[in-house]
Amino acid sequence: MVSTNAGGIASKQASSMAPNPGKATILALGHAFPQQLVMQDYVVDGFMRNTNCDDPELKEKLTRLCKTTTVKTRYVVMSEEILKSYPELAQEGQPTMKQRLDISNKAVTQMATEASLACVRSWGGALSEITHLVYVSSSEARFPGGDLHLARALGLSPDVRRVMLAFTGCSGGVAGLRVAKGLAESCPGARVLLATSETTIVGFRPPSPDRPYDLVGVALFGDGAGAAVVGADPTPVERPLFELHSALQRFLPDTDKTIDGRLTEEGIKFQLGRELPHIIEANVEAFCQKLMQEHPQAADKLTYGDMFWAVHPGGPAILTKMEGRLGLDGGKLRASRSALRDFGNASSNTIVYVLENMVEETRQRREEAAEEEDCEWGLILAFGPGITFEGILARNLQARARARD
């Protein structure tokens, strides 16, 4: 058995990119989802039935709005059992923040634990080897924070060094990678576990025909958890997926009202400005150019078409506008669009699902010996409240080495 294993690793490494010494790499990824699956095609019918509404015009409008999200399935924590245990959540104007946090706190820890365990299994190492924990969530609030609850649920060492990134919204996943990268590169031998976990329970509102736009928000967002193990200088038994070469963050002045979330007694209330896709479109290229300058050789050698694009799919409009602005061909954002289709916008988690899709695409290309080559270099991007841009210039280490000269 041992020799077979070793042979497998040797052959894998032979055809993969070598990581640069001292640079942080993603060594494994993982995910977990809650119990309820929402089939988007049936959201409208269910909504119309639950609200005893048979206005055909409203139904058509909702159907159209649901389709435009391009989401086919999402996973949510909210269930019949929760509504039975907490009937006040379905009533307007009830002070329910406490109940929402009770459910959320439990759910995010449960999902983060499952995602972390799946990730560590895929990594092949032991939980005792984890030196740092970076925990990202915008769905919980408590003392001690979710980072401690997760460390305890996983049985991590009491000496594990914890960081929690709270209320970073959709850019939180990439922010977490940036922080994990910093820790991994500054502490030799560190193995950093990054976990993201989100639920829309805090913002759940009962469906109401008076607020059709609510449904678009509900129809777009999903719940779940993601995880990654990050470390530099992989051992021979580790299989690095991406090298995190350089990470940048930027906020756009005077856009702090565009993504607006307020905690109220009735839960969190979000407002997304309609101008959001336009603001991203107008500012994304300069940010990408700055990231590309971080390339060790002459950055001008890299073109958009030469790179892979792991973009947080905040919504279909953001992806379409990016494609248009940067002139990306339709396949470039495939991993992002698939994640949006299968999981919705799962906030900070989504970038983990996008990266998992890319690993799978690379694996399939390799298996099918496809003509199409993987791009070695690429960008990992996310946009969050602020408006904040998070970006990482990365290398796909599973890409086949191109024949040079």
Added chain:
Amino acid sequence: MGDAAVPAMVVEEEEQEHVFRSRFPPVAVPDGVTVPEFVLDGAEAYADRVALVEAAAGGRSYTYGEVARDTARFARALRSVGVRKGHVVVVALPNLAVYPVVSLGIMSAGAVFSGVNPRALAAEIKKQVEDSEAKLVVANEVAFDKVKDAGVPVIGVGDRERMPGAISWDGLLAAADRTGAGVVPVDAAQQSDLCALPYSSGTTGVSKGVMLSHRNLVSNLCSSMFAVAPETAGQVVTLGLMPFFHIYGITGICCATLRHKGTVVVMDRFDLRTFLRALVDHRVMFAPLVPPVMLAMVKSPVADEFDLSDLALKSVMTAAAPLAPDLLAAFQRKFPGVQVEEAYGLTEHSCITLTHAAGDGHGHVAKKSSVGFILPNLEVKFVDPDTGRSLPANTPGELCVRSQSVMQGYYKRKEETERTVDGKGWLHTGDVGYIDGDGDVFIVDRIKELIKYKGFQVAPAELEAVLLSHPSVEDAAVFGVPDEEAGEVPVACVVRRHGAEEGEEEIVAYVAERVASYKRVRVLHIVDAIPKSVSGKILRRQLRDEFIKRMKPSA
């Protein structure tokens, strides 16, 4: 009579009750297990053995490992999309290998499986979806167009391209594989919960949902499998030709075979070549059939294309339709090693109620023309339909049965339920029959179908048996039509054997020679076919209505 006399009378009445029980000792019914748990108990040890295989060329098959896995996956998928305890899922599938996985998955999720004939009219399927307040429908290409506008989401098994708008079975299962546990746990299914809502055949009255609990089905399986030898576990190959949407198909064939870890050879529609090929190739040992299939086995020249000398077939079983004596004789001549069994069961009693099948070594074979003996754990009595009093042996009365397999009632039909299951738990079957001194039960007829000729009762089945004994008669049905003078008169529809030349009068005369004068057939029609239900029952009510309609203009 003073007040004190009342209890004394009750006691006296109870003393007169003629209740019959099985000659075999009672069998234990396990507590606390659901149907899927009971049926798949011990499946791990048979993980690589074939549980279900489609007879058609290139058909799908499932091992026990796959059945257990996909049953759990589908249950999880149903819960993930919000299906909960008590929710009904209508299944509009033909006989496919996946069928038992679908129904066990539904039950495992705590939901209620309601099978419907995929070849029924769209309006009939829609009626069942609406009456049962189903949350979901499972269908394949056969019924998709009929169910797509029924108002509930459809899970499509099979070719996605041909079922636009359906939730893909594979896609749903894959999506649900990713789901985790709930924050507030889902209510698990209890043995007392409903698990099936078959609609009773509709040969009499309106089609009604029959509410069956896990306990009902588990106890029925325990009773009907009482004589199954443990040492044959994993060896029995059963033919799955009877429709699975019918209670007998899903419990009597699928659940019983899976419980015993045998193999079900799944056939959708009957085709003699595929059928014989399946008997030969899959070494089928037990085949529940309808009489026309046995007729084809005996008479069709197609049968000569196969070497049937080395069949593994041990027994065939017919239920719900009487077997013509000459067909039985011809069948036994051609297949001397095959035991022909009859059974009697009804949906309201979770399936089999009386049977011939005691297996080897139990020392009792019921008489040919009987429907069998009483199964363990059951109580049976025969009541006078007019007085309601129970009758002694050898006296025909309405067959009543009491056991843990008696349904919980008709769905949303309290009145009909009360008319069918009395306060003491007796299920009134509507069938007239009697028990003989050996404990063998004979069914005379349906109460409602008994013909009342000048105050005499005439049993259609008796006249049909006489007609079927005529060498030129291939099939026959008898029913009563209103008559000014007699009240009702017996009318027969007859299918003549190919090449037979006897006229209507000759056949009428043939019957007259063999029955009492009040039983004579008064009108006889030669027809092309006799309409039957999927389980093989003659649709006498339909024949009667058609006959009356045809007669009216001339009257």
